Amino acid sequence: MSDKYRILKNDNAEAAGGDFASDVDDGLSRPQKSISSKYLYDAEGDRLFQRIMELPEYYLTRCEYEILRDNRDRILLLLGGGQINLVELGAGDGKKTFLLLEHFLERGLQFRYVPIDISESAIQGLIASCCDCYDQMAVEGLVAEYFDGLKWLASQNQRRNFVLFLGSNIGNFTRAETELFLRGLHDALNDGDLVLIGFDLKKDVNRIKDAYDDSQGVTAQFNLNLLSRINRELGGDFKLNQFEHHCIYNEQMGVIESYLVCNKRQDVCIESLGKTFCFEEKEPLHVEYSHKFSEEDVAQLAQNAGFRVVEQFYDSDRLFVDSVWQVIK
Numbered sequence: 174m175s176d177k178y179r180i181l182k183n184d185n186a187e188a189a190g191g192d193f194a195s196d197v198d199d200g201l202s203r204p205q206k207s208i209s210s211k212y213l214y215d216a217e218g219d220r221l222f223q224r225i226m227e228l229p230e231y232y233l234t235r236c237e238y239e240i241l242r243d244n245r246d247r248i249l250l251l252l253g254g255g256q257i258n259l260v261e262l263g264a265g266d267g268k269k270t271f272l273l274l275e276h277f278l279e280r281g282l283q284f285r286y287v288p289i290d291i292s293e294s295a296i297q298g299l300i301a302s303c304c305d306c307y308d309q310m311a312v313e314g315l316v317a318e319y320f321d322g323l324k325w326l327a328s329q330n331q332r333r334n335f336v337l338f339l340g341s342n343i344g345n346f347t348r349a350e351t352e353l354f355l356r357g358l359h360d361a362l363n364d365g366d367l368v369l370i371g372f373d374l375k376k377d378v379n380r381i382k383d384a385y386d387d388s389q390g391v392t393a394q395f396n397l398n399l400l401s402r403i404n405r406e407l408g409g410d411f412k413l414n415q416f417e418h419h420c421i422y423n424e425q426m427g428v429i430e431s432y433l434v435c436n437k438r439q440d441v442c443i444e445s446l447g448k449t450f451c452f453e454e455k456e457p458l459h460v461e462y463s464h465k466f467s468e469e470d471v472a473q474l475a476q477n478a479g480f481r482v483v484e485q486f487y488d489s490d491r492l493f494v495d496s497v498w499q500v501i502k
């Protein structure tokens with residue numbers, strides 16, 4: 174199985190995710206403490222995120238599952254024939270993607286599946302599932318950060334590319350990063366290539382908030398795992414029971430902001446950094462953005478980055494859209 178995936182090294186880190194220590198140092202040294210949500214996903218984070226996707230409040234996964242199930246024929250038609258690189262950025266456990274993979278295999282589409290994810294455990298799990306279920310399918314997993322994945326994509330000019338970016342992963346970027354990422358994606362692809370991007374749409378505020386603050390507290394565990402990860406991997410001594418998960422919906426910006434709030438002043442020593450960071454009582458640590466989009470936002474983002482919108486697939490309640498764009502060069 175290990176020959177079916179590899180770790181893409183970037184310029185500064187020993188391996189994907191190797192920037193963890195320096196990013197934690199940087200984020201905890203800021204006046205408003207913040208750590209990128211990409212570090213929420215280690216093996217334990219992956220496991221907890223799978224539980225989140227099963228929660229009654231977390232509508233996103235069910236909506237996108239319905240969209241892909243109901244539109245796989247149409248998606249196949251859009252792809253046409255020939256040899257295709259089916260690349261998935263931030264693939265996670267790939268459960269929804271399997272709907273497409275199975276369908277494409279049955280219909281004889283010639284493709285190679287290339288899931289890319291920063292989490293090595295996610296890629297390992299995904300490759301194992303592919304080997305179990307679809308042993309005839311060509312698959313190559315890459316453990317890499319999105320932007321390193323784009324560099325790899327830029328070298329793929331032999332085949333047509335179809336890029337999946339599901340789950341509203343795009344909502345985790347800041348607005349500036351979104352523009353940068355989409356421009357980079359456009360530039361890495363060939364004229365005529367297709368991308369399918371999942372966007373969570375703006376809707377009733379309570380519905381959105383419940384999805385990020387579930388009644389069973391799984392999202393809280395998921396976010397708190399970031400502190401456990403720092404304790405495990407970097408020799409930190411965060412006292413987890415003194416932090417609480419808190420999320421707010423900034424309606425004007427259309428974004429859920431998730432924080433871990435310290436409820437008792439503490440000094441946190443991180444051994445591998447040789448540093449101590451002071452958390453005041455009620456001090457928030459920002460851990461995730463989850464942007465929500467209007468239909469106009471989606472169209473504008475496509476246009477600004479040089480894509481043509483080909484088709485919009487909605488779930489039956491119009492909570493979520495999978496938008497198919499074509500690269501225009």
Ligand SMILES: C[S@@+](CC[C@H](N)C(=O)[O-])C[C@H]1O[C@@H](n2cnc3c(N)ncnc32)[C@H](O)[C@@H]1O
Nearest residue numbers: 211214263264265290291292317318319339340
């Ligand atoms: C919210 S989960 C969604 C997974 C999947 N796309 C889905 O819809 O079920 C986000 C996934 O993206 C990966 N990820 C997050 N930030 C990343 C980054 N900057 N580069 C590469 N992968 C990233 C995580 O490891 C995780 O597997």
